Amino acid sequence: MAADRRIVIENCSIATVDADDTEYTSGHLVLAGDRIESLGAGKAPEGLENVVRRIDATGHLVTPGLVNTHHHFYQWITRGLATDHNLFDWLVALYPTWARIDERMTYAAAQGSLGMMARGGVTTAMDHHYVFPKGSGDLSGSIIRAARETGVRFTLARGSMDRSEKDGGLPPDFAVETLEGALAATEATVDEHHDASFGAMTQVAVAPCSPFSVSTELMRQGAELARRKGVRLHTHGSETVEEEQFCKELFGMGPTDYFESTGWLGEDVWMAHCVHMNDSDIAAFARTRTGVAHCPSSNARLAAGIARVPDMLAAGVPVGLGVDGTASNESGELHTELRNALLINRLGAHREAALTARQALRLGTYGGAQVLGRAPEIGSLEPGKLADLVLWKLDTLAHASIADPVTALVLGAAAPVTASFVGGEQIVENGRLLHVDEDAIARSTRDEAQRLARIAARA
Numbered sequence: 001m002a003a004d005r006r007i008v009i010e011n012c013s014i015a016t017v018d019a020d021d022t023e024y025t026s027g028h029l030v031l032a033g034d035r036i037e038s039l040g041a042g043k044a045p046e047g048l049e050n051v052v053r054r055i056d057a058t059g060h061l062v063t064p065g066l067v068n069t070h071h072h073f074y075q076w077i078t079r080g081l082a083t084d085h086n087l088f089d090w091l092v093a094l095y096p097t098w099a100r101i102d103e104r105m106t107y108a109a110a111q112g113s114l115g116m117m118a119r120g121g122v123t124t125a126m127d128h129h130y131v132f133p134k135g136s137g138d139l140s141g142s143i144i145r146a147a148r149e150t151g152v153r154f155t156l157a158r159g160s161m162d163r164s165e166k167d168g169g170l171p172p173d174f175a176v177e178t179l180e181g182a183l184a185a186t187e188a189t190v191d192e193h194h195d196a197s198f199g200a201m202t203q204v205a206v207a208p209c210s211p212f213s214v215s216t217e218l219m220r221q222g223a224e225l226a227r228r229k230g231v232r233l234h235t236h237g238s239e240t241v242e243e244e245q246f247c248k249e250l251f252g253m254g255p256t257d258y259f260e261s262t263g264w265l266g267e268d269v270w271m272a273h274c275v276h277m278n279d280s281d282i283a284a285f286a287r288t289r290t291g292v293a294h295c296p297s298s299n300a301r302l303a304a305g306i307a308r309v310p311d312m313l314a315a316g317v318p319v320g321l322g323v324d325g326t327a328s329n330e331s332g333e334l335h336t337e338l339r340n341a342l343l344i345n346r347l348g349a350h351r352e353a354a355l356t357a358r359q360a361l362r363l364g365t366y367g368g369a370q371v372l373g374r375a376p377e378i379g380s381l382e383p384g385k386l387a388d389l390v391l392w393k394l395d396t397l398a399h400a401s402i403a404d405p406v407t408a409l410v411l412g413a414a415a416p417v418t419a420s421f422v423g424g425e426q427i428v429e430n431g432r433l434l435h436v437d438e439d440a441i442a443r444s445t446r447d448e449a450q451r452l453a454r455i456a457a458r459a
């Protein structure tokens, strides 16, 4: 068998985000095939065989690739709408448009969402897709195809809604699936697309949408389905005070107790937002190792509040970062969420004792890998792990005067990505996507956004 092709990266700062936060001011990495073979201070060892490429990364910081833990790709074609609404009003304003999406639209929107994140250092993405209009085609397949073409590692959280207005829920009746239909389609998606192997490029999670759009039966049976199939569970939780009130009125308990009563706390579960959590909610997440996707920009955009991330981390809750759908975070970037997570948490209860720059980087890398269940493979730079990593250019006008590279990355302007690798394959060069045509994607997302707006206006 041919020896693995090696790529050597030298003369860079490295933030490994390993358990000891090991960093090198001038170091090297050796990639062999899809893995990191070695890394350390100074130059790479002499005499390495099969070196197909040497990268002089002078002026760069190398970090693990960023991991996005919460998104709704289809929202790429409904950005900039209902901009002054809180969550419930915003959802009610947008559901009727979202309920008209089709396969061409979800494919274009996924390309836009994935492209935007990949250009900014994301190497593992996820999409919580929960709108499946009747006759709209193979939406899940189209999203997975876009992820494969872009080259990022990917989790599709197959979402669902079956609690509409007639059952006391928020979505209109025409926007939801039936309980049986949602469960059967979710199971079929797991069977067709989930890959449980080390280094998998595509995984599937079971992901009913939120307490106010999903029946209790779908929550319960969704949890049973995921555990029977050995896949992860994802949903929205504790996002707003209105959701808390909804749960208390309908179920007689707050969201965390409701999730526990339906089998939704556990190390195979991660939830988006978790803004309105009391001490006992945080303790329950820590005890059960339930993960959190922290989405600071979206929480600000929808006036949801400030999640208690420092308290969660202190309690031992696994926390990653999320862009969230781009109808509530129009920028669609994850690298800026490192900065926003730090800044927004400084406004919370802990003020200056809140997140450090290194904690923010950990949330966006290793923390994300933990909540997606991929921490044995990705999230830190260590020998034997998958070669998912980013070369951030920090010798720029915007960054060069900041001495500490991690501080420059997190607190400085969004840093240019010189190169980004997924499993040793380069997917970005000098800020441009290598495997897909960005200009064509820009055109198709504009066209599909206009087509959706026209269809929704006629409905």
Ligand SMILES: Nc1nc2[nH]c(O)nc2c(=O)[nH]1
Pocket: 072, 087, 091, 209, 210, 213, 236, 239, 298, 302, 324, 325, 328
């Ligand atoms: N930020 C968001 N929260 C949500 N809850 C829900 O049911 N859907 C959404 C969503 O699209 N974004």
